[in-house]
Amino acid sequence: MGSRVKPKLAVWKFASCDGCQLSLLDCEDELLAVAGKVEIANFPEASRAVVSGPYDISLVEGSITTPHDAERIHQVRRASKFLITIGACATAGGIQALRNFKNVKDFISIVYATPRYIETLNKSTPIADHVFVDFELRGCPINKYQLVEVISAYLMGRKPNVPTHSVCTECKRRQVVCVMVAHGTPCLGPVTQVGCGALCPSYHRGCYGCFGPKETPNTTSLGKRWLELGVSHEDIVRGFRNFNAYSEAFRRESEAHEPHIRE
Amino acid sequence: MSKQLSLKMPKARTERAEESKFILEASHLGQLLSALIGKGYRAIGPTVRDGAIVYDELHSLRDLPVGYTDEQAPGCYRLEKGGGRAFFNYTVGPQSWKKFLHPPSLRLWKADREDHRFQVVQEIEQTTKFAFLGVRSCELQAILIQDKVFMGGQFVDPVYQACRDNIFVVAVNCTKPGGTCFCQSMGTGPKATVGFDLALTEVLEAKAHYFVLEVGSKKGAEVLAEIPYRQADKKRIQTANRILARSAKRMGRAMDQTNLKELLYKNYEHPRWKEVASRCLSCANCTMACPTCFCTTVEDLTDLTGQHAERWRKWDSCFAMDFSYIYGGSVRRSVKSRYRQWMTHKLATWVDQFGMSGCVGCGRCITWCPVGIDITEEVRAIRGQTSKPKSPKSYKEKN
Numbered sequence: 001m002g003s004r005v006k007p008k009l010a011v012w013k014f015a016s017c018d019g020c021q022l023s024l025l026d027c028e029d030e031l032l033a034v035a036g037k038v039e040i041a042n043f044p045e046a047s048r049a050v051v052s053g054p055y056d057i058s059l060v061e062g063s064i065t066t067p068h069d070a071e072r073i074h075q076v077r078r079a080s081k082f083l084i085t086i087g088a089c090a091t092a093g094g095i096q097a098l099r100n101f102k103n104v105k106d107f108i109s110i111v112y113a114t115p116r117y118i119e120t121l122n123k124s125t126p127i128a129d130h131v132f133v134d135f136e137l138r139g140c141p142i143n144k145y146q147l148v149e150v151i152s153a154y155l156m157g158r159k160p161n162v163p164t165h166s167v168c169t170e171c172k173r174r175q176v177v178c179v180m181v182a183h184g185t186p187c188l189g190p191v192t193q194v195g196c197g198a199l200c201p202s203y204h205r206g207c208y209g210c211f212g213p214k215e216t217p218n219t220t221s222l223g224k225r226w227l228e229l230g231v232s233h234e235d236i237v238r239g240f241r242n243f244n245a246y247s248e249a250f251r252r253e254s255e256a257h258e259p260h261i262r263e
Numbered sequence: 264m265s266k267q268l269s270l271k272m273p274k275a276r277t278e279r280a281e282e283s284k285f286i287l288e289a290s291h292l293g294q295l296l297s298a299l300i301g302k303g304y305r306a307i308g309p310t311v312r313d314g315a316i317v318y319d320e321l322h323s324l325r326d327l328p329v330g331y332t333d334e335q336a337p338g339c340y341r342l343e344k345g346g347g348r349a350f351f352n353y354t355v356g357p358q359s360w361k362k363f364l365h366p367p368s369l370r371l372w373k374a375d376r377e378d379h380r381f382q383v384v385q386e387i388e389q390t391t392k393f394a395f396l397g398v399r400s401c402e403l404q405a406i407l408i409q410d411k412v413f414m415g416g417q418f419v420d421p422v423y424q425a426c427r428d429n430i431f432v433v434a435v436n437c438t439k440p441g442g443t444c445f446c447q448s449m450g451t452g453p454k455a456t457v458g459f460d461l462a463l464t465e466v467l468e469a470k471a472h473y474f475v476l477e478v479g480s481k482k483g484a485e486v487l488a489e490i491p492y493r494q495a496d497k498k499r500i501q502t503a504n505r506i507l508a509r510s511a512k513r514m515g516r517a518m519d520q521t522n523l524k525e526l527l528y529k530n531y532e533h534p535r536w537k538e539v540a541s542r543c544l545s546c547a548n549c550t551m552a553c554p555t556c557f558c559t560t561v562e563d564l565t566d567l568t569g570q571h572a573e574r575w576r577k578w579d580s581c582f583a584m585d586f587s588y589i590y591g592g593s594v595r596r597s598v599k600s601r602y603r604q605w606m607t608h609k610l611a612t613w614v615d616q617f618g619m620s621g622c623v624g625c626g627r628c629i630t631w632c633p634v635g636i637d638i639t640e641e642v643r644a645i646r647g648q649t650s651k652p653k654s655p656k657s658y659k660e661k662n
């Protein structure tokens with residue numbers, strides 16, 4: 001890249017809590033280095049100064065939940081050379097994808113005083129359901145070091161080191177005692193992609209699955225084991241219906257347990 | 264001790280005194296620890312952390328899990344403080360000594376850009392002298408296997424060798440085998456026969472608490488000379504032998520090794536592989552907990568400025584999709600092929616590769632599998648001796 005003009009980076013928000021894009025501001029030590037290497041051209045959370053597109057890198061946060069956003073994401077795609085989705089909302093539909101398991105109209109009538117003002121889609125869907133995505137960075141929220149790694153890799157023209165294996169791998173590398181085997185704590189680690197550095201198990205908590213399904217996740221076997229640990233079907237459904245509820249593997253597992261819930 | 268596992272003794276056992284057995288009173292164990300620390304060793308041994316016995320630095324005997332016992336079953340480990348004075352009344356936990364000899368994450372080198380060149384800075388090898396206290400026989404055999412892997416061929420792993428050459432091993436013979444132990448059938452325990460500097464058998468009686476001590480090397484004899492001990496009498500030697508003989512009969516599991524290599528070579532297409540894949544999480548816990556699994560991946564990193572690069576080596580697993588990634592994709596995409604690869608390597612191709620089995624019967628892969636897949640059970644199934652897998656002991660049952 002050397003003497004070339006700095007690549008332009010844009011940050012886009014869809015249905016989300018802003019937590020992932022704030023990870024970029026949270027980079028602190030690395031932030032100046034980021035600003036030194038890329039031109040932050042469109043990032044409303046950081047600056048009102050907007051440079052017009054096209055953009056070399058677009059970081060897209062959030063899921064598609066409205067007809068307006070379903071249009072807007074195509075504009076973003078057209079204006080972006082390299083589109084990276086960041087976070088569970090953008091990669092799996094987010095926590096708001098819980099609506100996908102129910103009828104959204106029922107919620108609208110309960111929550112809003114004037115439901116007719118609300119224009120929303122039946123489902124909350126990941127960005128990749130709408131446009132081509134060059135790279136997906138998982139997590140709720142994303143890991144800022146992974147974000148820096150992806151940007152660094154882009155700048156150097158190399159493959160980012162973002163593994164897709166289980167959280168267990170990281171637990172064992174860190175020599176964390178397995179909470180499931182040693183304490184009987186239900187943990188999603190064996191079916192979840194690493195990225196957090198095995199944060200929860202290192203604090204004696206089961207993994208909540210923030211980074212979504214790992215490659216080839218065997219949720220059926222894990223669900224069966226949770227039952228043996230004494231977890232109810234209802235709690236298994238809750239366990240899989242979290243930030244990545246609508247990712248295919250987690251969705252299928254929660255749906256498999258749903259009919260067994262005793263009223 | 265099986266013949267195929269016999270490797271060259273690291274130190275000659277020539278002096279007659281080293282062959283003998285001695286008594287170390289339990290009250291003098293602290294002096295052994297002090298002597299090792301005094302000789303500049305960083306003493307590492309079993310200690311309780313997060314509901315399990317792990318290996319970490321020992322500053323005093325208070326760090327040892329005195330009075331603790333463990334219960335182990337497929338997919339289940341529970342630590343209990345039953346009381347009592349025993350120092351070593353438990354079996355191996357989730358960790359193994361490979362975390363020191365073969366670190367989980369290691370920077371191999373870093374490089375800085377200078378004009379249009381890179382200056383590679385090799386890592387300075389800081390060799391720590393470790394004294395491992397409480398190494399079980401299966402673990403010693405695992406270290407001997409990794410010796411062969413890392414130092415036995417044309418290419419020697421310098422990191423492993425630097426650490427390995429400086430360790431002092433205090434073995435502890437197993438007096439309480441666990442529910443997932445099968446070293447007896449693998450010929451790797453419960454008594455340490457090779458590769459130690461000192462070996463202890465703990466004897467706890469109503470009015471006596473002592474260790475029957477054996478010396479395995481000159482280094483061991485030198486340390487022994489610094490602590491109080493006496494010649495072992497016949498009665499006490501017999502007591503220790505009786506405990507170890509009983510221990511050999513109390514293994515929770517067994518693996519029939521008859522024609523095992525040929526059996527696995529003949530059964531690449533056995534229906535059991537598909538069945539085990541339906542339970543296997545491909546989470547890699549078995550390989551990470553295994554004291555002989557040695558695979559690593561290498562990650563190259565650059566920083567944002569492009570001025571600095573690093574190469575890291577990290578534990579990897581044949582259960583990960585990326586592990587078999589080559590141009591065009593992963594070779595072992597199905598979990599079935601990954602489980603088959605692991606077990607066949609461990610028990611069969613390992614023999615062709617290194618002249619010994621890759622399994623020491625420590626049972627870690629059984630205990631620390633979150634869904635309790637039992638390698639001994641899988642071998643029996645391939646032999647056609649069982650068909651239905653046993654469900655791991657449930658938490659409810661245990662509590």
